[in-house]
Amino acid sequence: MADKTLFEKIWDAHVVDDGEPALLYIDLHLVHEVTSPQAFEGLRREGRKVRRTDLTVATMDHNVPTEPGPIRDPLAKAQLDALAANCEEFGVPLYATGSGREGIVHVIGPELGLTQPGKTIVCGDSHTSTHGALGALAFGIGTSEVEHVLATQCLVQSKPKTMKIEFVGELPFGVTAKDMVLGAIGEIGIDGGVGYAIEYAGPAIEKLSMEGRMTICNMTIEGGARAGMVAPDETTFAYLQGREFAPAEIPAAWRELRSDPDAKFDRVVTIDVSKLVPQVTWGTNPGMVVPVDGVVPAPASPEDERALTYMDLKPGMPITDIVIDRVFIGSCTNARIEDLRAAAAVVNGHKVAASVRAMVVPGSAGVKRQAEAEGLDQVFTNAGFEWRQAGCSMCLGMNPDILAPGERCASTSNRNFEGRQGAGGRTHLVSPAMAAAAAIKGRFADVRELG
Amino acid sequence: MRPLVRVTSNVAVLDRADVDTDQIIPKQFLKRIERSGYGEFLFFDWMKDPEFELHRPEFAGAEILIAGRNFACGSSREHAAWALEDYGFRVVLAPSYSDIFRRNAVISGIAPIELSEVTLGELKSTVSAVNELTVDLEALEISHPSGLRVPFELGSYERETLIGGLDDIARTLEREDKIAAFEAAHS
Numbered sequence: 001m002a003d004k005t006l007f008e009k010i011w012d013a014h015v016v017d018d019g020e021p022a023l024l025y026i027d028l029h030l031v032h033e034v035t036s037p038q039a040f041e042g043l044r045r046e047g048r049k050v051r052r053t054d055l056t057v058a059t060m061d062h063n064v065p066t067e068p069g070p071i072r073d074p075l076a077k078a079q080l081d082a083l084a085a086n087c088e089e090f091g092v093p094l095y096a097t098g099s100g101r102e103g104i105v106h107v108i109g110p111e112l113g114l115t116q117p118g119k120t121i122v123c124g125d126s127h128t129s130t131h132g133a134l135g136a137l138a139f140g141i142g143t144s145e146v147e148h149v150l151a152t153q154c155l156v157q158s159k160p161k162t163m164k165i166e167f168v169g170e171l172p173f174g175v176t177a178k179d180m181v182l183g184a185i186g187e188i189g190i191d192g193g194v195g196y197a198i199e200y201a202g203p204a205i206e207k208l209s210m211e212g213r214m215t216i217c218n219m220t221i222e223g224g225a226r227a228g229m230v231a232p233d234e235t236t237f238a239y240l241q242g243r244e245f246a247p248a249e250i251p252a253a254w255r256e257l258r259s260d261p262d263a264k265f266d267r268v269v270t271i272d273v274s275k276l277v278p279q280v281t282w283g284t285n286p287g288m289v290v291p292v293d294g295v296v297p298a299p300a301s302p303e304d305e306r307a308l309t310y311m312d313l314k315p316g317m318p319i320t321d322i323v324i325d326r327v328f329i330g331s332c333t334n335a336r337i338e339d340l341r342a343a344a345a346v347v348n349g350h351k352v353a354a355s356v357r358a359m360v361v362p363g364s365a366g367v368k369r370q371a372e373a374e375g376l377d378q379v380f381t382n383a384g385f386e387w388r389q390a391g392c393s394m395c396l397g398m399n400p401d402i403l404a405p406g407e408r409c410a411s412t413s414n415r416n417f418e419g420r421q422g423a424g425g426r427t428h429l430v431s432p433a434m435a436a437a438a439a440i441k442g443r444f445a446d447v448r449e450l451g
Numbered sequence: 452m453r454p455l456v457r458v459t460s461n462v463a464v465l466d467r468a469d470v471d472t473d474q475i476i477p478k479q480f481l482k483r484i485e486r487s488g489y490g491e492f493l494f495f496d497w498m499k500d501p502e503f504e505l506h507r508p509e510f511a512g513a514e515i516l517i518a519g520r521n522f523a524c525g526s527s528r529e530h531a532a533w534a535l536e537d538y539g540f541r542v543v544l545a546p547s548y549s550d551i552f553r554r555n556a557v558i559s560g561i562a563p564i565e566l567s568e569v570t571l572g573e574l575k576s577t578v579s580a581v582n583e584l585t586v587d588l589e590a591l592e593i594s595h596p597s598g599l600r601v602p603f604e605l606g607s608y609e610r611e612t613l614i615g616g617l618d619d620i621a622r623t624l625e626r627e628d629k630i631a632a633f634e635a636a637h638s
């Protein structure tokens with residue numbers, strides 16, 4: 001039999017009906033409040049049921065306030081109430097706010113052990129690619145597809161091409177998974193992955209923790225690819241050990257989930273991480289990125305010019321001269337325990353600059369509990385950070401956590417699109433350690449020099 | 452979903468690459484639990500600029516949109532497709548689309564047609580003289596009153612969905628035997 005890629009192994013094992021597009025079986029469907037109401041409404045209208053409530057899990061994340069107390073926004077409340085009512089009516093398990101298991105959908109899936117190697121996983125959210133870090137085939141879908149999966153447990157999908165991004169070399173001090181993926185997007189471009197499923201491989205990936213791998217797979221969509229994945233290994237198995245929904249014994253089949261030696265990829269990209277420097281985005285998409293020791297580049301396209309105007313930056317300006325107003329440490333990209341530890345290590349013993357308002361929003365209730373058990377919340381609050389409850393928060397600003405027009409933010413999230421964190425707001429994407437350094441200095445700083 | 456066989460209309464041109472779905476429909480409108488009524492919020496922030504392309508009088512009422520590379524990238528929000536459709540667009544012509552939008556568009560009754568930059572350049576200059584195109588999904592052809600004809604490709608499943616205005620779920624449920632067989636083999 002011909003050698004297969006990891007992607008092909010999982011894809012082939014889930015084809016219900018071959019063809020172009022194929023019909024694919026879905027093992028886990030994650031649901032949240034924003035992209036599901038119209039899907040449940042569609043089921044109701046057509047008299048359809050949720051086919052596999054045992055393979056469906058819902059949570060509340062995008063809209064939830066991160067400060068204690070009742071929800072003041074009536075629209076957000078209506079949407080959260082609708083999710084609760086829909087889950088009740090259709091028999092879908094829901095991890096609601098206050099259940100202790102809630103959090104950003106892409107944080108709780110792995111955390112609860114729902115995300116497992118070899119599974120096909122979908123969610124009405126483009127960052128579903130995150131779950132690929134555990135060796136699953138996971139991708140974001142639209143609301144009609146959410147309805148389709150609820151009703152049929154299948155998805156109509158065209159088979160993507162395959163790309164391997166191989167990270168070689170030793171990751172230097174102060175350079176993180178976030179910098180690896182920003183570097184990769186800078187390399188392939190924000191549409192370089194369109195039509196592909198990406199497998200991340202190489203020694204620098206093998207050495208990464210699960211959190212680091214999740215950060216990289218999370219941002220796959222920012223390079224245009226729908227799915228990103230990493231072959232499961234001992235790190236993966238150790239991570240899953242003892243998690244609520246993970247099997248007690250590692251199934252033998254999980255060890256087969258890797259690309260065969262002669263498997264063919266449609267495209268291979270190699271990135272030497274030993275040359276990487278902490279990255280900072282300067283523009284209005286994640287591909288507009290430069291090293292922290294670099295300068296704002298000269299515009300090379302009308303899009304670049306528009307971005308410079310929107311961001312109010314001049315070409316040639318050193319990145320470390322850019323003064324910031326806000327810091328956001330959070331999101332499904334960088335709000336896991338390891339991310340908070342990395343930020344806290346930089347913050348410890350320092351104060352947030354007087355001109356900066358900084359907040360930390362843990363990715364889940366579980367992450368929050370763990371961080372508090374480790375005393376990280378104290379490190380942050382002593383330094384002047386706000387310590388919040390779990391949710392998407394200022395990653396997309398659907399809740400009250402938003403930038404004011406013109407405010408500039410160092411953010412550990414994944415999108416620096418115009419207005420993403422609030423209309424007129426300016427977002428620079430960085431790693432948690434770099435965000436922490438920026439909070440202290442009041443401008444971008446090279447975390448490698450802070451020691 | 453409204454069937455889409457053939458459209459003859461003036462054309463709006465949005466000559467920007469990497470237009471993301473956060474611009475097409477900003478987050479504050481994703482709190483609605485309805486599926487309709489998003490058209491008035493299309494490009495909400497950009498529309499505040501009187502110079503924004505879609506305000507040009509010659510683009511008013513267009514059902515065909517010419518867009519730039521990697522159109523509708525970013526967030527998976529299908530609301531972006533709903534907003535475009537509700538605003539009046541039935542066809543988008545662009546060099547490339549995000550993978551998620553391509554599916555969302557078809558399911559929402561919009562044809563996402565891929566054309567080379569060269570062909571799009573030709574179409575743009577043609578419509579700048581006489582602003583009208585016909586896009587025919589049956590003939591897989593775009594035509595202009597000047598006689599210009601441009602063929603295009605569209606997957607047969609997507610084409611059937613659009614032309615028939617078909618319900619994707621109903622089509623899949625017709626394959627119930629295969630789904631049940633898969634489940635039986637994997638339980």
Ligand code: SF4
Binds near residue numbers: 061105331391392396
């Ligand atoms: S944290 Fe941001 S990117 Fe992640 S699911 Fe929430 S809104 Fe989407």
